[in-house]
Amino acid sequence: MLLKNFFKKLGFIIVAITVASVIYYCKNKKSEFYSPIILATHTNGEHFVGSDTCVQCHLDIYTTHVETAHFNTSGIANSNNIKGSFLEHSNVLDLDQVLFTMEAKNNLFYQNTRIKNRSTEIAPEKLDVVIGSGVRGQSYGTWKESALFQLQTSYYTPSNSWVLSPGYPNYYDDPRPLRDACLKCHTTFAKGLDENTSGNLFNRDQIIYGIDCERCHNTAAKHVAFHNENPDVKEAQFMIDIQSLSRQQRLDVCAQCHSGKRELILKGDSFSFVTGEKLSDYSRNARPLSKDEILDVHGNQYGLLIESECFKKSEHLDCNTCHNSHSNERGKSEIFNLKCIACHINEKLDCNASDAEIGKMNNNCIACHMPLNASNSMTVQLSEKDSEETSFYIRTHLIDIYPNVKKQ
Ligand code: HEC
Ligand code: HEC
Ligand code: HEC
Ligand code: HEC
Ligand code: HEC
Numbered sequence: 001m002l003l004k005n006f007f008k009k010l011g012f013i014i015v016a017i018t019v020a021s022v023i024y025y026c027k028n029k030k031s032e033f034y035s036p037i038i039l040a041t042h043t044n045g046e047h048f049v050g051s052d053t054c055v056q057c058h059l060d061i062y063t064t065h066v067e068t069a070h071f072n073t074s075g076i077a078n079s080n081n082i083k084g085s086f087l088e089h090s091n092v093l094d095l096d097q098v099l100f101t102m103e104a105k106n107n108l109f110y111q112n113t114r115i116k117n118r119s120t121e122i123a124p125e126k127l128d129v130v131i132g133s134g135v136r137g138q139s140y141g142t143w144k145e146s147a148l149f150q151l152q153t154s155y156y157t158p159s160n161s162w163v164l165s166p167g168y169p170n171y172y173d174d175p176r177p178l179r180d181a182c183l184k185c186h187t188t189f190a191k192g193l194d195e196n197t198s199g200n201l202f203n204r205d206q207i208i209y210g211i212d213c214e215r216c217h218n219t220a221a222k223h224v225a226f227h228n229e230n231p232d233v234k235e236a237q238f239m240i241d242i243q244s245l246s247r248q249q250r251l252d253v254c255a256q257c258h259s260g261k262r263e264l265i266l267k268g269d270s271f272s273f274v275t276g277e278k279l280s281d282y283s284r285n286a287r288p289l290s291k292d293e294i295l296d297v298h299g300n301q302y303g304l305l306i307e308s309e310c311f312k313k314s315e316h317l318d319c320n321t322c323h324n325s326h327s328n329e330r331g332k333s334e335i336f337n338l339k340c341i342a343c344h345i346n347e348k349l350d351c352n353a354s355d356a357e358i359g360k361m362n363n364n365c366i367a368c369h370m371p372l373n374a375s376n377s378m379t380v381q382l383s384e385k386d387s388e389e390t391s392f393y394i395r396t397h398l399i400d401i402y403p404n405v406k407k408q
């Protein structure tokens, strides 16, 4: 009798456990069924999964995206992404008081330093992190445990040579902290180690190099998991639709990195702002933009564009009117000219310069109306023998009439 009761109870318990497990399994099926590998976790608790997970469903965008300056703007140093040369004679930066020699050894890369007329030994410093895709140049970071520092040598593309990093003196100086202020615009995400997020201490496993999909489209773990589990759903879930955002929200996606340094953080940290929010709640520039702003490599395309008549007198013009964020269109002036002509097609809005003048510039609207300017603040000290300082050329985003532009 006792035994019968026991089996009855046992049977009941087994059934109960089975039912509970089935319910539990069904409820949690989604997250158990597919979970992409998490690369890092944003301070808002959402997870980054990286563009490799997008390939499967957005192959066309992925393929062109990996060719962009954005995607390649930072990375772990390797023989593919370091543009500077390690070959004898091309691997030196010879300054007044110091000689730097760049050395490649077993697929690792070093800056060797010799202070002239002194016997001080300086240990070789390793190139660990590359900043800059190399359109104009690159800087290099070196780790000392969890602290990131900038090396004194940089690479300058126009002269294809090693140069002094901007702002460094031409004698040997201790490596400078490479703070999150650099990484906020040159990576997708970096997790600081200390509460004071403006430092140079990072969790090295939680840095997503390059500007990847999720910097503009926000963390995508849920989107990727959902669409893997529900291949029949053709409408995007857990993903913001940038096209449906307001003009200011769309501009803010780009302005977070293209509107000057925005060194004043008002809320959160350097990485808190996400697409869809209001950028002005998070950060601003220490001083306002003036129309004749000295352009530099870290210039303010946003500030200049919104001062232009094209922007003020049209409702929808934003960065994406001219730029395709998913492909590398540098130098393809024919693509950009078509964007101008799309609006400036009717006679009222037509160019009134003479055909002969326009012809001289190969009908290239941007050559005359968005001319290149030499950057004043971003000059580069070449080697001792070639001490002339060379500057970057930056294209202005103040679309205007510049009567005296020269062909470049
Ligand atoms: C398993 C398939 C799948 C994966 C993986 C996937 N997506 Fe999607 N995604 C979709 C589908 C389906 C849509 C809706 C149809 C469309 O726009 O192509 C979509 C749409 C989008 C949209 C447009 C949203 C809109 O409403 O305009 C963005 C942006 C997007 N995905 C980004 C990403 C990113 C970033 C990744 C990788 C981190 C990713 N997706 C991975 C299936 C996927
Ligand atoms: C506010 C965002 C921002 C910050 C902060 C920032 N950068 Fe940049 N950086 C950019 C942008 C945008 C460009 C490209 C500008 C252009 O093409 O006109 C750029 C260009 C560069 C380039 C040239 C890249 C190339 O391919 O030509 C280097 C090198 C560079 N930055 C290094 C740094 C370093 C080092 C720091 C920190 C001291 C830093 N940046 C801080 C946004 C930023
Ligand atoms: C620099 C920012 C940026 C990056 C990086 C970026 N996107 Fe986009 N993406 C945008 C913007 C802006 C739009 C809206 C374009 C428009 O309004 O015409 C967009 C639109 C989309 C769309 C919907 C429209 C379409 O073209 O199908 C998809 C899907 C998408 N992106 C996927 C991706 C994927 C996948 C990656 C990475 C492989 C990626 N994006 C990287 C800015 C970005
Ligand atoms: C996370 C910061 C960040 C965001 C967000 C961002 N950019 Fe950039 N952008 C950069 C940096 C850094 C570079 C310089 C890349 C390099 O050459 O190393 C750059 C370069 C560019 C270039 C020059 C590309 C080339 O081939 O030289 C264009 C054009 C551009 N960005 C447009 C945009 C537009 C449009 C958006 C918004 C949809 C946007 N960016 C969003 C940081 C950003
Ligand atoms: C979205 C539409 C649009 C696009 C794209 C556009 N513009 Fe404009 N542009 C306008 C409007 C609207 C005006 C103001 C016309 C007026 O004053 O009535 C304007 C004004 C101008 C002016 C006169 C500026 C002044 O200060 O008087 C020039 C020059 C110009 N655009 C050149 C260009 C060039 C070059 C491009 C391509 C790089 C371009 N625009 C792209 C809409 C556009």
Ligand code: HEC
Residues within 6 Å of the ligand: 251, 254, 255, 258, 301, 302, 303, 305, 317, 318, 319, 320, 321, 322, 323, 329, 330, 331, 332, 333, 336, 339, 366, 370, 393, 394, 395, 396, 397, 399
């Ligand atoms: C009316 C068209 C137009 C609009 C709108 C526009 N751009 Fe550009 N942008 C251009 C052209 C043209 C170039 C030069 C491209 C080249 O030389 O390959 C350019 C170049 C750039 C570069 C590289 C600058 C350099 O000198 O290397 C950056 C960065 C950039 N744009 C960012 C932006 C951002 C951010 C916005 C929105 C605030 C924006 N652009 C809006 C037309 C435009």
Ligand code: HEC
Residues within 6 Å of the ligand: 337, 340, 341, 344, 348, 349, 350, 351, 352, 353, 357, 358, 359, 360, 361, 362, 363, 364, 365, 366, 367, 368, 369, 401, 402, 403
């Ligand atoms: C050789 C340089 C040059 C080229 C190339 C050029 N423009 Fe102009 N554009 C000018 C000058 C100079 C003016 C002012 C003419 C005047 O007021 O006499 C002007 C005026 C304009 C205006 C203002 C017209 C008005 O009524 O105020 C617009 C809009 C414009 N250009 C658009 C364009 C577009 C679009 C292209 C490309 C298809 C283009 N321009 C190519 C030099 C040029």
